[in-house]
Amino acid sequence: MSNAGGTGKSTTIINVAFQLARLGKSVCLLGCDPNGSLTLFTGLPDPEDDANTLDRVLSPRFDGEWPLFPVWSDRIEGVDVCLGGLPLIEAAKRIDKESRGSYLLADALEDHPLPHDVVLIDCPGTIERYHEVALAASTGVLVCIRPVDKDIDAGFKLIDWIYRAQKDLRLRPSPEILGVFINGYRKDLAMHRDNMSDDPERSLPLALKSMEIPLFPVVRETAHLANASANGLPLGLWRSGEATNSSFKAIAKNILEGG
């Protein structure tokens, strides 16, 4: 989740999925975002109709037929995706009218469990109904932030919201905040450096530490990452030697330890 656009949620999630698959786990990606960026990032064509997206799942009458597509199957096994996209805009209106609106995904997963070891949900850029839908279905939350004031401010608002929503939705057990993931760090920008320093006035790592929220290894801005995603590939398949891959691996391991 994040509370600002362009923080690298979808990029992170596909790379974490790839690393999980490399660790021998089966992974299902759920595109809970009307922008449908998972479609682009996994190199799939746009879905033919609404029934081939998450729209089909988000209904009390869901028949259990998950519209899943395998990705990168020529290179690695075990990664499937259920796509988001424009149909989710209409679905959001429907969800508002359903008595168990926020719990539709949680219910679908309970009634028709996915066989995968790990399910990763990609949320929209700013807090909206789909965040509730995703939170109610989750065991853990990963927060993506770029090291700029706007994102950090919004990120803390997201964390604030998560605590509140856990109470409001009466989630038991409450999904845990697995950690914060910093994307797009640039050493040449003073604002980035300040926010990642140990200056108590500015330091994001210290603020997180006082709240006991883990911080994952920082990912520097690199053109390779954007290029890989644009080509529908995880960085591990695009440039397997890139150091950034180890950050995604760290998250993958953390998810496995937590779950």
Added chain:
Amino acid sequence: MPKGNRRSVGAMAQGAVSQHKDAQIEALKAQLQAQQATAAGGAIIRDVPVDQIDPFQVVEQDGDLRLIRQPRTYFDLHRLEALADSMDAETQREPISLRLLQSGRFGIMDGERRWRGRIMRGHLTVKAIVEENVSDEEALARAITTDSLKEKVSPLEQTISVVNLLRLRLRLNEAGVRKLLYARNNQAIGNSKGGDIDAETNAVIDGVVNSLGLELGSLVARLPLLDLPKNIREQVNDGQLSPTNALLITRAPEDLHQQLLEEGGQLSKAELRERIKDLKAGRVERRPELDMRDRLHQRYTQVRSKRTWKKIEADPKLRRKAQKIELLMEDLLSAVSGS
């Protein structure tokens, strides 16, 4: 470059931090309830002889072997009596929580009042859950959290406990911890950049303060309570005197303490402040040894004060009186120079 108003990360995180704190307290409460539930389920409760139990204590680390005061330093006799009575009637329901000490004896983590109640009524044993391998730090943290959750700790005891917990975590003496808390608070409210405290230490302080659901500012404001004279401290623990009033009294002249202590419990902060002012003024009037020269000087200073002078200037009657004084003084001075 023009200076704008950049928000600090602390300000950004404020809402999230307070929600986090709430969630933590909820989790601790649930943990405590779960512990009590297993205890009630009869898992590992045993009867421990009351004379093999020590009240909470931790030995200081940095060389001098003074005992760190236990979290609960004060026991209300009436409440203890009531508890002992109720335990007579229905025997002890809730087991106390002990840890096995290196000496082979048992240390109390929670339930000191119940233990004292048992002794008071002449019981030889107390029902307890005993845990092994609990570190000093953990035991202190547990003792403080359970006490805070049960809301039976006075503000003074809470302050002592936090300072002690920080002493253990940071390996500092009491003065060092107090100095750090002041510095951290100055930093938090923006009075200084606080460059001399390292980030790790700050995180430890914030962690301890937050995890107990306290505010740094109010904690720091209570630090002077640690220096209260014994008689005043007892009244605070009793609940007869509020911490604020206690501090006001200690700052008043010492010969007024006894009288203020007798009256202080019933007065609000503002009332007490007025009372101290009156008493001080009264004391000055009564003081016989003040000679005429000093008295004159004192009156002159009072008349000359901005507030008084404003009133005199505004009122023609008062102005005439002041003129009379001026004439009298001139008379006096010319008489002196003539003689």
